[in-house]
Amino acid sequence: xxxxxxxxxxxxxxxxxxxxxxxxxxxxxxxxxxxxxxxxxxxxxxxxxxxxxxxxxxxxxxxxxxxxxxxxxxxxxxxxxxxxxxxxxxxxxxxxxxxxxxxxxxxxxxxxxxxxxxxxxxxxxxxxxxxxxxxxxxxxxxxxxxxxxxxxxxxxxxxxxxxxxxxxxxxxxxxxxxxxxxxxxxxxxxxxxxxxxxxxxxxxxxxxxxxxxxxxxxxxxxxxxxxxxxxxxxxxxxxxxxxxxxxxxxxxxxxxxxxxxxxxxxxxxxxxxxxxxxxxxxxxxxxxxxxxxxxxxxxxxxxxxxxxxxxxxxxxxxxxxxxxxxxxxxxxxxxxxxxxxxxxxxxxxxxxxxxxxxxxxxxxxxxxxxxxxxxxxxxxxxxxxxxxxxxxxxxxxxxxxxxxxxxxxxxxxxxxxxxxxxxxxxxxxxxxxxxxxxxxxxxxxxxxxxxxxxxxxxxxxxxxxxxxxxxxxxxxxxxxxxxxxxxxxxxxxxxxxxxxxxxxxxxxxxxxxxxxxxxxxxxxxxxxxxxxxxxxxxxxxxxxxxxxxxxxxxxxxxxxxxxxxxxx
Amino acid sequence: xxxxxxxxxxxxxxxxxxxxxxxxxxxxxxxxxxxxxxxxx
Numbered sequence: 001x002x003x004x005x006x007x008x009x010x011x012x013x014x015x016x017x018x019x020x021x022x023x024x025x026x027x028x029x030x031x032x033x034x035x036x037x038x039x040x041x042x043x044x045x046x047x048x049x050x051x052x053x054x055x056x057x058x059x060x061x062x063x064x065x066x067x068x069x070x071x072x073x074x075x076x077x078x079x080x081x082x083x084x085x086x087x088x089x090x091x092x093x094x095x096x097x098x099x100x101x102x103x104x105x106x107x108x109x110x111x112x113x114x115x116x117x118x119x120x121x122x123x124x125x126x127x128x129x130x131x132x133x134x135x136x137x138x139x140x141x142x143x144x145x146x147x148x149x150x151x152x153x154x155x156x157x158x159x160x161x162x163x164x165x166x167x168x169x170x171x172x173x174x175x176x177x178x179x180x181x182x183x184x185x186x187x188x189x190x191x192x193x194x195x196x197x198x199x200x201x202x203x204x205x206x207x208x209x210x211x212x213x214x215x216x217x218x219x220x221x222x223x224x225x226x227x228x229x230x231x232x233x234x235x236x237x238x239x240x241x242x243x244x245x246x247x248x249x250x251x252x253x254x255x256x257x258x259x260x261x262x263x264x265x266x267x268x269x270x271x272x273x274x275x276x277x278x279x280x281x282x283x284x285x286x287x288x289x290x291x292x293x294x295x296x297x298x299x300x301x302x303x304x305x306x307x308x309x310x311x312x313x314x315x316x317x318x319x320x321x322x323x324x325x326x327x328x329x330x331x332x333x334x335x336x337x338x339x340x341x342x343x344x345x346x347x348x349x350x351x352x353x354x355x356x357x358x359x360x361x362x363x364x365x366x367x368x369x370x371x372x373x374x375x376x377x378x379x380x381x382x383x384x385x386x387x388x389x390x391x392x393x394x395x396x397x398x399x400x401x402x403x404x405x406x407x408x409x410x411x412x413x414x415x416x417x418x419x420x421x422x423x424x425x426x427x428x429x430x431x432x433x434x435x436x437x438x439x440x441x442x443x444x445x446x447x448x449x450x451x452x453x454x455x456x457x458x459x460x461x462x463x464x465x466x467x468x469x470x471x472x473x474x475x476x477x478x479x480x481x482x483x484x485x486x487x488x489x490x491x492x493x494x495x496x497x498x499x500x501x502x503x504x505x506x507x508x509x510x511x512x513x514x515x516x517x518x519x520x521x522x523x524x525x526x527x528x529x530x531x532x533x534x535x536x537x538x539x540x541x542x543x544x545x546x547x548x549x550x551x552x553x554x555x556x557x558x559x560x561x562x563x564x565x566x567x568x
Numbered sequence: 569x570x571x572x573x574x575x576x577x578x579x580x581x582x583x584x585x586x587x588x589x590x591x592x593x594x595x596x597x598x599x600x601x602x603x604x605x606x607x608x609x
Contacts, residue, residue: 042575074601081594085587213608220601233598265575268583275590279597
């Protein structure tokens with residue numbers, strides 16, 4: 001990064017933090033601090049839920065995922081619009097009419113304190129661990145760019161956001177989300193434009209897509225029904241629906257966003273617009289990754305995209321073996337480039353036989369390259385003693401190696417801002433659940449509103465520090481975007497099951513749902529440990545198990561259930 | 569008094585229509601991505 005990049009980066013960060021503090025108001029009540037007095041319009045909600053969901057991982061890991069695995073990850077989001085519709089019809093009016101601050105309050109009204117406590121606890125556990133991963137993503141970038149230890153960059157990226165979250169609460173969060181999403185969109189459009197512009201003159205945008213496509217990177221849709229396949233239309237629509245419904249319906253980091261809506265209608269419209277915009281946005285981010293892949297067919301990519309382990313291996317007993325792999329990689333890339341040029345010519349003349357022949361050659365070459373990359377990763381792991389996975393570095397390396405000064409700073413800022421958006425919501429949701437569902441409900445029932453506002457600020461600070469500690473251990477996961485979703489899938493299905501019983505199974509009482517949830521969670525964790533199915537299906541399994549066990553227990557051991565009416 | 573229609577965008581006349589629009593766009597996107605996959609693979 002040169003001085004211009006640093007100026008762009010620092011100005012952007014100062015602008016966001018300053019704007020967040022500027023939008024803060026003196027919050028006298030817990031509703032004002034945690035829900036911005038329920039006063040925000042729909043576009044705040046749309047952008048706020050998008051900024052909360054789209055962490056730095058989205059912009060860092062997703063293009064790398066498209067580079068290595070193709071664009072099939074987009075199918076993961078197919079259940080989201082369906083989930084938005086269900087939320088608008090069921091969850092939003094119920095939560096608004098009951099005047100809730102957290103989603104888990106609803107469970108005590110419908111069941112009992114024990115069920116509320118269990119669900120809040122599962123949420124706190126899952127959200128704190130996921131937030132650690134969300135902090136780790138931009139810390140990784142700073143570590144790579146500045147050459148600092150990951151501990152220091154974890155602290156830096158996790159604490160910048162604490163400032164305006166602690167001071168400004170939900171209002172500051174929502175206003176900064178607006179600005180963050182604007183800058184993020186600008187940065188990603190600029191990156192997409194630049195990668196197309198940097199292709200060789202004879203290679204058009206569609207040629208680049210054909211090149212990426214012939215090597216399996218434009219595989220956006222797969223209709224094959226296969227339970228062991230992570231991403232296909234069915235796992236996205238069914239498993240993804242349950243994951244998104246659980247995430248948006250029961251995760252306080254999202255519920256807290258749409259409860260800031262001034263009316264039920266504003267919250268509904270905000271979520272519906274998210275349902276319309278999210279998939280195209282994710283597709284475009286993955287498309288950038290596929291285009292980066294196409295770009296690297298005409299330029300030699302590094303064998304391993306993370307610079308640090310490659311520097312570390314020099315001078316060790318493994319350096320000779322790594323050098324050999326690099327030479328092989330270079331040879332293979334040159335041979336592949338010649339074939340890619342032949343493919344491009346065949347595409348121009350629409351010579352189908354030549355296109356098919358090139359595709360076969362390229363497909364074999366791509367497999368060989370993946371094998372080399374895997375061997376290089378193993379060697380680096382042996383040499384450094386740490387597991388290495390460079391998926392998260394692919395887009396970052398492209399940015400720093402090829403993009404012009406100023407734009408590098410802007411894109412690094414984009415990644416940091418995305419982190420700040422999701423981490424800020426997470427800090428606040430952890431604090432609101434701790435204070436509203438535990439502290440205020442159990443430990444300090446009759447204190448003043450100002451006392452609870454102060455306690456919320458302390459809780460935000462405490463959770464911020466805890467999440468930074470988790471971030472320190474996050475490097476042990478592979479692709480971070482998958483790690484976050486796997487973690488969510490372990491808990492979301494069960495939490496959703498509890499809420500669905502609350503909404504739709506009025507005869508089931510507190511005892512049955514509590515025991516059903518405990519048994520369901522044990523089953524989900526065992527299924528994951530024994531690798532019985534792809535992780536997206538755990539959401540469906542967890543949810544169905546809670547409902548099924550709750551029904552069986554209620555049938556075998558009936559208990560009168562509370563009936564809830566709106567406004568209760 | 570808040571009416572049920574409060575917050576509806578001008579291009580639909582009920583919430584039901586908005587939900588149908590969201591699902592229709594999803595179906596169209598899947599069709600578009602399918603075309604994209606088949607065209608460039």
